[in-house]
Amino acid sequence: MSVLIVDGREIEFEPPATIIEACNKAGVYLPHLCWRPDFSPHGSCRVCTVRANGREVAACITAAEDGMRVENTADDIVEKRKTLLSMLFVEGNHVCPACEKSGNCQLQAVAYYHGVTAPTLTYFYPPRPLDASHPDVVIDLNRCILCELCVRASRQSDGKNVFSIGGRGIDAHLVVNSETGRLGDSELDIDDRAAHICPVGAILPRRGAFQTPIGRRKYDIDPIDVAGDASEGET
Numbered sequence: 001m002s003v004l005i006v007d008g009r010e011i012e013f014e015p016p017a018t019i020i021e022a023c024n025k026a027g028v029y030l031p032h033l034c035w036r037p038d039f040s041p042h043g044s045c046r047v048c049t050v051r052a053n054g055r056e057v058a059a060c061i062t063a064a065e066d067g068m069r070v071e072n073t074a075d076d077i078v079e080k081r082k083t084l085l086s087m088l089f090v091e092g093n094h095v096c097p098a099c100e101k102s103g104n105c106q107l108q109a110v111a112y113y114h115g116v117t118a119p120t121l122t123y124f125y126p127p128r129p130l131d132a133s134h135p136d137v138v139i140d141l142n143r144c145i146l147c148e149l150c151v152r153a154s155r156q157s158d159g160k161n162v163f164s165i166g167g168r169g170i171d172a173h174l175v176v177n178s179e180t181g182r183l184g185d186s187e188l189d190i191d192d193r194a195a196h197i198c199p200v201g202a203i204l205p206r207r208g209a210f211q212t213p214i215g216r217r218k219y220d221i222d223p224i225d226v227a228g229d230a231s232e233g234e235t
């Protein structure tokens, strides 16, 4: 067993493990969006940034080392996370009160956890398409945060390759791998994990809307450090 010191608290872990894996197993919450324990880490959202032995790193792609000192709740780390979260909101078109995922959305929940309850930056209002061509699933790219969880779920769990990311920087966007680029012409099936893993309201199964009223949803009841990641299948 090795030991990690997180905000002064010692936690034991079994190497090899990343910082976020060690913390997750020990019940220490590190805010994150693009990480899930059963998929390869991606390191794209940077919301899990911590300071480890004095260096700022993404906890999901950094190996935990014996005796490593990790700062997760230092004021400057939290401020950086809040800026990252604010940027994610304004880069897309996130209108929480009008979103079916409100109360089950991980972006909204992590923002609330850090006290980000209103926009602090100017919205970009990028033009983003909506694809309603599939009989069972709708994609609203206005809400996509490019976490690539659907990309990894389709490849690593469903054995398909329904999604990928195209473009770079500000032009990066989710691509549906079908001849027409439409979801309805892809291999996606409603039972695929990729259809249910989106942590925000970008991929939404049809016919499940508002079964649980807003106000009684996962993060309406408990904050994300208690409730955990967005449940798959909950819209």
Ligand code: SF4
Pocket: 143, 144, 145, 146, 147, 148, 149, 150, 151, 174, 197, 198, 199, 200, 202, 203
């Ligand atoms: S559609 Fe959802 S799961 Fe896929 S990249 Fe966008 S935010 Fe992530």
